[in-house]
Amino acid sequence: MYNFDFVKPGSVADAVAVLADDDAQPLSGGQTLIPSMKARLNAPGTLVSLTGIPDLVGVCRESDTLVIGAATTHAQVARDAAGDFPGLAALAGQIGDPAVRNRGTIGGSLANNDPSACYPAAALGTGATIVTDRREIGADDYFQGMFATALEEGEIITSVRFPIPQASAYAKFVQPASRFALTAAFVARYASGVRVAITGASENGVFRWAEAEAALSSNFSADALASLGCSPHEMIADLHGTAAYRAHLVGVMTRRAVTAAG
Amino acid sequence: MPKDDGIGASVKRREDTRFLTGNGKYTDDINLRGQTYVHFLRSDIAHGRIKGIDSSAAEAMDGVLKVFTAADFDSAGGIPCGWQVTDKHGQPMQEPKHPILAEGKVRHVGDPICAVVAETYAQARDAAEAIEVDIEELDPVVDMKAALADGAPLVHDDLTSNLCYDWGFVEENKDAVNAAFDSAAHVVSLELTNNRLVANPMEPRVAVGDYDPWGDNHTLYTTSQNPHVIRLLMGAFVLNIPEHKLRVVAPDVGGGFGSKIYHYAEEAFCTYAAKVLKRPVKWTSSRSEAFISDAHGRDHKTKIELALDADHNFTALRTETYANMGAYLSTFAPSIPTWLHGTLMAGNYKTPLIYVNVKAVFTNTVPVDAYRGAGRPEATFQLERLVDKAARELGVDPIELRRQNFIKPEEFPYQTPVAVVYDTGNYHATMDKMLELADYAGFEARRAESAKNGKLRGFGIAHYIEACGIAPSNLVGQLGARAGLYESASVRVNATGSISVYTGSHSHGQGHETTFAQVVADMIGVDANSIEIHHGDTSNTPMGMGTYGSRSLAVGGSAIVKATNKIIDKAKKIAAHLLEAAPEDIELKDGKFSVAGTDKSVDWSGVTLAAYVPHNYPLEELEPGLEETAFYDPSNFTYPSGAYGCEIELDPDTGKIDILRFIAADDFGNIVNPMIVEGQVHGGLAQGIGQALLENCVYDDQGQLLSGSYMDYTMPRADDMRGFTVDHSCVTPCTHNPLGVKGCGEAGAIGSPPAVVNAAIDALHRAGHTQITHIDMPLTPSRVWAAMQG
């Protein structure tokens, strides 16, 4: 790790002010950023910690929306969202291990947009709104490919607004070594229709599986997906699975999520 | 009944109190005054020619003491290889130099080029980034068969090819074996890979070199399984330091699994640099560094064939194996695919004719050497996979085919056609025991239950033999070992009767401090708590060859028995004097010496006190004191064996395999501490199951390590296993060591991979996927699913 300065502001405004410096970078749970700094792959001059900003932490229901502060840990979401949005709570409870869940945060996960991360599937699969210090971004516009998002330099996520579905579930097939998602599906049913988001599978990061959404919107059952296949085109191929295998898992995991959502 | 703390008692491991409370003293806990830190700048390419190194900027940086390159080691030797294999033409293997720092070329990702020593670790690492190394990239060789092709790039320019040796065993039998195949009623063959593994002990390697200029004394603290071997190899072959000026200490060591047997360049570096700089030099490997600098394990490609007669008796076996050596020969590397592998190819069977061919190959990858089991897992895997395949092709029960060809209990000692003589065993008994514990009879009902849930259930069997307790020195000498393989012990009885035992074996997870004390306590009849076991420091323990090959109790324990017997003999003479009786009439029981047939007695401490306060003592016949040393050189290997059963469920949608039951019925001979034995088997099983389902060390075609961290290298975790049924009630004691023990450290890792793979193939066949005859390890969900797609 290289040397860096560390600041821990108490408000979003203060954080954003420090982040105006090109060499500054936000630090949330540090579960991604710190390991990459230790490996000397990342060398910010100043780390701006977000976890001391009270406004950024917490889970709160506003009628049909669940609002989660960006610096809320996975462990807290697993606990505090369990009543209002069990599908999301279950997803948070499957991220990493207890140590990771007690530090890692939803904002960090969405800002990082790892193609195998869990939260992007929930955000895209619900059509959540990513709220930043300066605007609101719909999930469909937010995710822009592997590790790429709509965030601008110095822009920070402050909260995420999830429309609460009638039913939802996340089915995750783990990559055996990292236990990130090798392929996972988040399925959410709303009065207006069904959304399906797939993570772990595509070279373009999280994506919506439109055919499945259409099929499930008219018949919310695993059977509705029986004849649907997902193309291996642009699927990730690595040590842990071929593109064809991931494409196959998209179907299996989506069916399992539908069954679990009930 | 065993005494509370004698042989046979499940005494809790006394060392665990300090380990589990974080009070172990590991090498990294050692910090010396004035200590400096070294960071190795390692090659990030697999193969290249070093054109120039400019370290001037680095040397000018804060805190930097010196940047070392190969030029600083002109007077030092290379890292030696401890075993010379002779090829099938009678020629010695090709043995390239293994320099401490790369000389002229880098040969694998991780090959150290420069070493930066600085006041702090961070300064050393920062400075390493300022070094400019001009390297001309060369084409690497990664695949073994490609490495042997005409015109392949040479890993070592001074060798004639990338072939280390082409070994035939037993070469004289080759024609007879081929003839048996020509006339066989059935021939079954299989090609398979034994996947490359990274040992990954919990504690990474660490070395601290220290030099005392006033006495010209060198000390190396290191994470080693065998400090005396390091002292011998490094002192005599690398740095030219005589033994009396070199002390090697391996304190608490957090696991090794083979990877800490070898003498490594970093150890020689720290020892040498401490003298150059006149300050202690410390190196602590990071986990990432461990992946590219610890010796790897396994990595064989094999074709194996079995000939059978019309009655399904095995008539001949023939194998051809390519064994990856990596870029340099690690300490014992050449012996693993040969003498620790070829000699085991008879397995538990009466196959009369066997021919084993092994081609050891240099590639631009990390050196490969012993890893838990070392050669024996590779032998067992191919044989037990092949026997299963044979049963399937012949349409017979795999259990019956094995039973029919097993060596029968009354046929021991049994001379195999591959040199070794099995002293004892009862394979029918272990097989029966395993099937009973597995409730094999109830399998069909359980399978039907799984099928209802859409899952494929399978049961796999493997029966292994291993050779432990390596071994008679005169024999291994003939086979090319450059060291003896005895073990040693000094037993020092103190005046008040407490006992200090100094063993040449080293404990790094095996529980010697507990088990060895049990042995001595049992022999003398004193409380085990009055016995302390010391190991790991060449300055106070007798020369020992170390801990590997499940040899500690069989060989090291036997040395302790020998030394303790000398103590008892002498103590009886002292007791005889005190009791005014003849030594032949003295009996020792429960720590008390008595004259047979009388009520005259003296207790242990009465005798020990007399030895050190010899007021009433036969000084003209007997020296005072009570301290004895013994060396024990075994007359044969020991041959543990066992039956392993694995029951799995396979999810046909994802290809994921779940192990539902695992049964290990082992014959380890006599057992000193059943609880420790179970722990050893559990650990071995976890690593064997890891190899079968999870672990895989993978290079791309440029020699880059793709599985270089835990993000991609799958270590087995607790939730990958559901507990094991472990039994060691089948006992055929070893006939040639005083304890009748065989060794249990590696069995789990040897017997389990074929059991797991056989179970998977069984599940697939029962579900109609009969086109699948083999899937290479690890059986990841993706591989299993791909096989099912046809």
Ligand SMILES: Cc1cc2nc3c(=O)[nH]c(=O)nc-3n(C[C@H](O)[C@H](O)[C@H](O)COP(=O)(O)OP(=O)(O)OC[C@H]3O[C@@H](n4cnc5c(N)ncnc54)[C@H](O)[C@@H]3O)c2cc1C
């Ligand atoms: C062992 C392990 C296992 C894991 N397993 C999983 C898993 O199964 N599934 C999964 O999804 N993830 C997994 N993770 C990742 C984990 O969830 C991380 O916590 C998460 O990806 C990043 O969150 P963080 O709060 O730690 O962010 P940090 O590491 O602090 O930051 C990550 C990046 O986001 C930026 N950032 C942070 N907060 C904000 C913000 N509010 N606005 C803008 N930018 C911001 C940072 O500058 C940095 O670039 C695992 C991590 C580890 C170490």
